[in-house]
Amino acid sequence: xxSVRQVQVTFDxxxxxxxxxxxxxxxxxxxxxxxxxxxxxxxxxRALPPERQGxxxxxxxPSGVGPRLFFQRVPEGKVVKNRLHLDVRVxxxxxxxxxxxxxxxxxxxxxxxxxxxxxxxxxxxxNESCLVMQDVEGNEFCLx
Numbered sequence: 758x759x760s761v762r763q764v765q766v767t768f769d770x771x772x773x774x775x776x777x778x779x780x781x782x783x784x785x786x787x788x789x790x791x792x793x794x795x796x797x798x799x800x801x802x803r804a805l806p807p808e809r810q811g812x813x814x815x816x817x818x819p820s821g822v823g824p825r826l827f828f829q830r831v832p833e834g835k836v837v838k839n840r841l842h843l844d845v846r847v848x849x850x851x852x853x854x855x856x857x858x859x860x861x862x863x864x865x866x867x868x869x870x871x872x873x874x875x876x877x878x879x880x881x882x883x884n885e886s887c888l889v890m891q892d893v894e895g896n897e898f899c900l901x
Contacts, residue, residue, distance in 0.1 A: 763824070763825075764824045765824055765825045765826070765827050766824050766825075766826050766827070766843070767826075767827045767828075767829060768826065768827070768828045768829070768896060769829060769831040769835075770828050770829070770830065770831070770894050770896075771830065771831075771834065771894060772811075772830070772894070773811065773812065773813050773814040773828035773829060773830050774811065774814040774828075775893060775894075776814075776828050776892060776893055776894055776896075777814040777815060777816045777826065777828045778814075778816075779870055779871060779872075779892055779893045780816055780826055780828075780892070781816045782870050783845060783867060783870070783872075783892075784816075784818070784823070784826075784845070785818075785819070786816040786817055786818055786819070786823070786826065787816060787817060787819045788814075788815070788816055788817075789815060789816070789817045798814075811830065812829065812830040813827065813828065813829050813830065814827075814828045815827045815828065835894065835895050835896065838897060839896055839897045842896070842897045842898050842899060843898045843899075844887075844898070844899045844901040845863070845898060845899065845900050845901065846901050847859050847860060847863040847900050847901070848860050848885065848886075848887075848900070848901060849901075851885075852880075852885060853880075856880075856885060856886055857877075857886055860877075860886065860887065860888045860900045861888075863900050864888050864890065864900055867890060867900075870893075871892075871893040872890050872891060872892055872893065873890060873891040873895075874888065874890055875888075875889040875890055875891055875897070876888075876889050877889075885901075887899045887900060887901045888900040
């Protein structure tokens, strides 16, 4: 039986490069170098047929630990809640007011990048507090 060695997380979106660059800022990811024979990603894009230009973009963890994120253009818009979302771990090990302060600070940074704050889920007997947010195209994610 084969075992999984790598995972890529794929986002359906309207503007792949815009969403990818947002997630680069959120996670400290980078845009990988273009394929051999191309100086820039713009050169790669111009080499594609017009209907494929701007249809995909990616970002990677510069340390090589996190999964590659791939963004692909789709014709339909987002209409319902995500069935899968990313948890951005900014409050690991923190509790109470210290955790809330870390979540709020990161929320402010991400709102400045175009994210939207949706709601704060306060700690209960099972879970610590987290903030539900949306990226630049309305995809939900949590600051955890």
